[in-house]
Each structure stands twice: as structure tokens, then as C-alpha cells.
Amino acid sequence: MSAAVRLNKDQIKTSVDLFSVSGLSDASAVSVANTLSKLYGSSTGQAPTASLVPSHLILLSAEPRHAHPPSPEIQEHLRDLIVTAHEGAAALCCGSILAGQGSETDEYGDIAIWLGDGPYGDNAPEVLAALGLERWVGGDSASTIGRISLSPTTGLPESLRPPPPQTSVNKLEELLSRLENKYAFFVKGGPSAGGAVLQVLLGYIRIGEEGGWGGIMGVGVWAD
Known part of the structure; x- marks a missing residue:
């Protein structure tokens, strides 16, 4: 089983080096490091509470009982999902397959998340708490949580126009089909989030014998 690394501020700054064993391109590795820095950097005023499996690009739950890597089979599935998502995003000339072309920047890339078993079905507040991100939005009354519509065909955000090339779509469809009860949401921070x-x-x-909640997390920038 791959080793997990507890995130700290120094590791966030150098996380691009941690991803060198993941198989991501250098540009994609930088974009994932940017996402971690945005979400868990010093702007929150809190020490990061999450852990990372760098070899498989998986961010783990901040809750101690789930802060361990899933089975090797699930790790491989999540890694394949993220690598394919990055390939699809690159084909669409955007940084994140979730944020798509609607984002004003391409500097943030997607990362896999694993929360394990828990009350995470259609429950954004619990997901944010499990990721240690409740403070990122919780202290700002201007923050909002909303639903992202997913295509019933691809399982990807309907806002992607055009859809990724067929080869990427086929693989993403296959990988996303293993996720039951899929849903997606966004959290728009207030002024402190910088858009x-x-x-x-x-x-x-x-x-196999293990099950739990997992998927993709990304960051985009919207104009106010």
C-alpha cells in the first residue's frame, strides 16, 4: 500500500516534487500543487489537517479514522481517474476538468479525494469538514454552496463545451461509471477567497471488499 504524507505548509510549497512519482506531466503537477496551496495554504490561518498519497494523487480525509489510503485497487482507480481528467482538461485547453473553460485561470489542476465511508452522499458541508476545508468558507457570509449539473452520458459537468475528445470521454465515462450516486457541487468563497x-x-x-466515497476536487476562478 502506498504511503501517505501529512500535509504541512512546507510540503505544500514543494508538493510538486512529491508528485514526480505519479506519472503526471510537469505542468499538471504544478497545477495540482497550486490547488493544494490555494486550499490549504497560509491564507486560512490554520495548519493543514489533510494527508496526501503523492504517488496516486489522492487527498485523504482529515478525519483520523479515515486518514489512511484505500485499497491498492481503489488507489489505482482514483489515479487513473485523475490522470485521465488532466488529459481531458489539456485537450480542452483548461486547467481543471471540473472548472472547465468557465474559469478565468488555468493554474489550478484537479486532484483525487478519498473520504472513506460516512455521511457524504449529497452532503457538501460534511464533505468540506472531512477535507478540513470548512474554515476556508465557513467564516465568510458571502460564501455560497451550489449544485453542479452532471451529464447523464459522461458523468462530467454539463458546462464543458465541447466535451473532451472521444478517447478521453470514453475512458472518463468508464472510470466515472464506478462511482455510484454521483453528484457535484461548488463552493464560491467570499472576498477572502479572491474569486x-x-x-x-x-x-x-x-x-473488492472495500467501499467509500471518493472523486475529484478542483479550483476555478469566477469573476464577481
Whole structure:
């Protein structure tokens, strides 16, 4: 089983080096590091509470009982999902397959998340708490949580125009089909977030004897 690394501010700054074993391109590795820095950097005023499996690009739950990597089979599935998502985003000339072309920047890339078993079905507040991100939006009355519509065909945000090339779509469809009860949401922070919008696609994954909630997390920037 791959080792998990507890995030701290120094590791966030150098996380691009941690991803060198993941198989991501250098540009994609930088974009994932930017996402971690935005979400868990010093702007929150709190020490990061999440852990990371760098080899498989998986951010783990901040809750101690779930802060361990899933089975090797689920790790491989999530890694394939993220690598394919980055390929699709690159084909569409955007940084995040979740944020799509609607984001004003391409500097933030998607990362996999694993929360394990818990009350995470259609429950954005619990997901944010599990990721240690409740303070990122919770202290700002201007922050909002909304639903992202997913295509019934691809399982990807309907806002993607045009859809990724067929080869990427086929693989993403296959990988996303393993996620049951899929849903996606965004969290638009207030002024303190600098226009950043957190985006999450989550579903229940069961492979072999293990099951739990996992998916994709990304960041975009929307104009106010």
C-alpha cells in the first residue's frame, strides 16, 4: 500500500516534487500543487489537517479514522481517474476538468479525494469538514454552496463545451461509471477567497471488499 504524507505548509510549497512519482506531466503537477496551496495554504490561518498519497494523487480525509489510503485497487482507480481528467482538461485547453473553460485561470489542476465511508452522499458541508476545508468558507457570509449539473452520458459537468475528445470521454465515462450516486457541487468563497471557487465531484466507489466515497476536487476562478 502506498504511503501517505501529512500535509504541512512546507510540503505544500514543494508538493510538486512529491508528485514526480505519479506519472503526471510537469505542468499538471504544478497545477495540482497550486490547488493544494490555494486550499490549504497560509491564507486560512490554520495548519493543514489533510494527508496526501503523492504517488496516486489522492487527498485523504482529515478525519483520523479515515486518514489512511484505500485499497491498492481503489488507489489505482482514483489515479487513473485523475490522470485521465488532466488529459481531458489539456485537450480542452483548461486547467481543471471540473472548472472547465468557465474559469478565468488555468493554474489550478484537479486532484483525487478519498473520504472513506460516512455521511457524504449529497452532503457538501460534511464533505468540506472531512477535507478540513470548512474554515476556508465557513467564516465568510458571502460564501455560497451550489449544485453542479452532471451529464447523464459522461458523468462530467454539463458546462464543458465541447466535451473532451472521444478517447478521453470514453475512458472518463468508464472510470466515472464506478462511482455510484454521483453528484457535484461548488463552493464560491467570499472576498477572502479572491474569486476562487472550490469544485467537487463525488461518488461511492466499491472495488473488492472495500467501499467509500471518493472523486475529484478542483479550483476555478469566477469573476464577481
